[in-house]
Amino acid sequence: MTKFKVSQHILVPKHIKLSEKDKKELLEEYHISLKELPKINKKDPAIQQLDIKKGDVIKIIRKSPSAGEAVFYRVVV
Amino acid sequence: MKVFDEYKEKLPLKIVEEVREATKGMTSDKIKKVFEKVYNEYISSLIDAGESVGLIAAESLGERSTQMTLNTFHFAGVAEMQVTLGLPRIIEVLDGRRTLATPTMEIYLKSPYNKGKDIQKIALSIKETVLDDIADEYSINIVDSTIEITLNKERMKELSLTPSAVLRAITKSSKSYSPKLKDERVILKVKGKEETLNEIYKVKENIKKIHISGIKGIKQVLPVRRKDEFIIITAGSNLKEVFKLNEVDCTRTITNDIFEIESLLGIEAARQAIIDEVSKVLESQGLDVDLRHILLIADTMCVTGNIKGITRYGVVSEKASVLARASFETPIRHIINAALIGERDDLNSVIENVMLNQPIPVGTGLPGLVTTFK
Numbered sequence: 001m002t003k004f005k006v007s008q009h010i011l012v013p014k015h016i017k018l019s020e021k022d023k024k025e026l027l028e029e030y031h032i033s034l035k036e037l038p039k040i041n042k043k044d045p046a047i048q049q050l051d052i053k054k055g056d057v058i059k060i061i062r063k064s065p066s067a068g069e070a071v072f073y074r075v076v077v
Numbered sequence: 078m079k080v081f082d083e084y085k086e087k088l089p090l091k092i093v094e095e096v097r098e099a100t101k102g103m104t105s106d107k108i109k110k111v112f113e114k115v116y117n118e119y120i121s122s123l124i125d126a127g128e129s130v131g132l133i134a135a136e137s138l139g140e141r142s143t144q145m146t147l148n149t150f151h152f153a154g155v156a157e158m159q160v161t162l163g164l165p166r167i168i169e170v171l172d173g174r175r176t177l178a179t180p181t182m183e184i185y186l187k188s189p190y191n192k193g194k195d196i197q198k199i200a201l202s203i204k205e206t207v208l209d210d211i212a213d214e215y216s217i218n219i220v221d222s223t224i225e226i227t228l229n230k231e232r233m234k235e236l237s238l239t240p241s242a243v244l245r246a247i248t249k250s251s252k253s254y255s256p257k258l259k260d261e262r263v264i265l266k267v268k269g270k271e272e273t274l275n276e277i278y279k280v281k282e283n284i285k286k287i288h289i290s291g292i293k294g295i296k297q298v299l300p301v302r303r304k305d306e307f308i309i310i311t312a313g314s315n316l317k318e319v320f321k322l323n324e325v326d327c328t329r330t331i332t333n334d335i336f337e338i339e340s341l342l343g344i345e346a347a348r349q350a351i352i353d354e355v356s357k358v359l360e361s362q363g364l365d366v367d368l369r370h371i372l373l374i375a376d377t378m379c380v381t382g383n384i385k386g387i388t389r390y391g392v393v394s395e396k397a398s399v400l401a402r403a404s405f406e407t408p409i410r411h412i413i414n415a416a417l418i419g420e421r422d423d424l425n426s427v428i429e430n431v432m433l434n435q436p437i438p439v440g441t442g443l444p445g446l447v448t449t450f451k
Contacts, residue, residue, distance in 0.1 A: 004320050004327040011346035039382035046343030068091030
């Protein structure tokens with residue numbers, strides 16, 4: 001059987017790892033520190049194929065019925 | 078076009094697309110004017126800073142749920158499958174309960190399996206079969222201390238099982254019995270220190286539960302036609318094992334067990350599942366709650382990376398303030414614990430300031446005066 005990819009499931013939105021530069025810009029734009037961001041577990045199945053470490057920020061592009069696309073950020077803990 | 082790119086940054090994607098549809102064939106000057114109007118309208122309809130959105134969400138959902146029928150049961154098709162709906166289901170989802178009253182899955186199949194051919198066979202192969210399902214009769218031979226199991230041939234044919242496959246399953250399940258096959262009957266020799274009748278009787282009760290075939294936890298299967306394909310609805314849920322099957326379309330198969338989705342597909346998928354489950358219940362009751370309230374609740378439950386129910390063990394225990402936690406449930410325990418570890422309360426939120434008769438940081442209470450010293 002071909003290995004099933006978590007990212008292909010209809011419930012799973014797109015997860016993208018932010019670069020260090022983008023991460024800094026994001027925190028500056030919203031005037032927040034890392035620990036104020038929503039969190040995501042390091043072991044979360046949806047981010048396993050990304051090369052991640054603690055403190056990385058994941059950009060999540062959700063499909064939203066009211067806005068079309070909604071962007072959300074989570075920090076890896 | 079340039080205007081579209083400019084407003085893509087400022088407006089949600091859906092609104093930009095809608096304007097694009099509506100302004101087809103207009104000059105770019107006119108489109109720009111339309112965008113300006115739309116943008117002003119969008120800005121004025123945004124929620125104000127300091128608005129207590131959580132309270133509004135709680136009211137919107139709470140008032141609606143008083144209108145719900147307390148116990149509704151839903152029957153899908155002719156073969157009845159019970160699914161918790163209505164208020165009990167909403168409470169179950171929002172409390173973050175780990176054991177559900179009625180776990181179910183919706184299994185989608187890959188083409189060509191979803192065309193309906195052999196659907197019954199696929200469904201039955203998913204259903205969990207224990208020895209008791211295919212056994213006709215058990216008899217205990219006291220002299221040899223053996224148990225004889227007569228198998229039901231018709232049932233086995235339906236499930237396409239052979240007696241030797243059953244034998245293998247029994248052998249695999251435990252080392253303490255050594256089963257043998259003798260003209261369509263399985264003979265079990267009980268090995269043990271004491272071969273008393275009582276002991277053998279206990280073994281007989283235990284072997285009834287031996288797993289023979291199918292997926293553990295799936296108690297009932299029901300093939301249903303949905304639009305132009307066939308899907309299988311199940312009672313009992315085991316997403317992990319179902320994903321391993323070849324016929325299953327893993328991209329669409331879902332369960333109503335949110336914790337299972339979290340462990341298999343991640344927190345974002347779980348958030349989406351909470352939203353889907355709650356809006357499904359509200360829709361089935363004909364209630365109209367704005368989706369954004371449900372989004373807020375789902376986001377709150379998933380903010381820590383794990384699912385937290387709206388209970389004193391869940392989201393309330395995550396609050397920074399001692400007084401806020403104490404004001405919800407079991408106040409004395411919270412205050413004693415806080416005193417023991419010397420917790421500090423910065424009075425940053427609403428409820429603790431209400432207790433102390435101070436302005437609350439909501440609405441006009443939010444902004445503070447800032448002066449510059451010279």
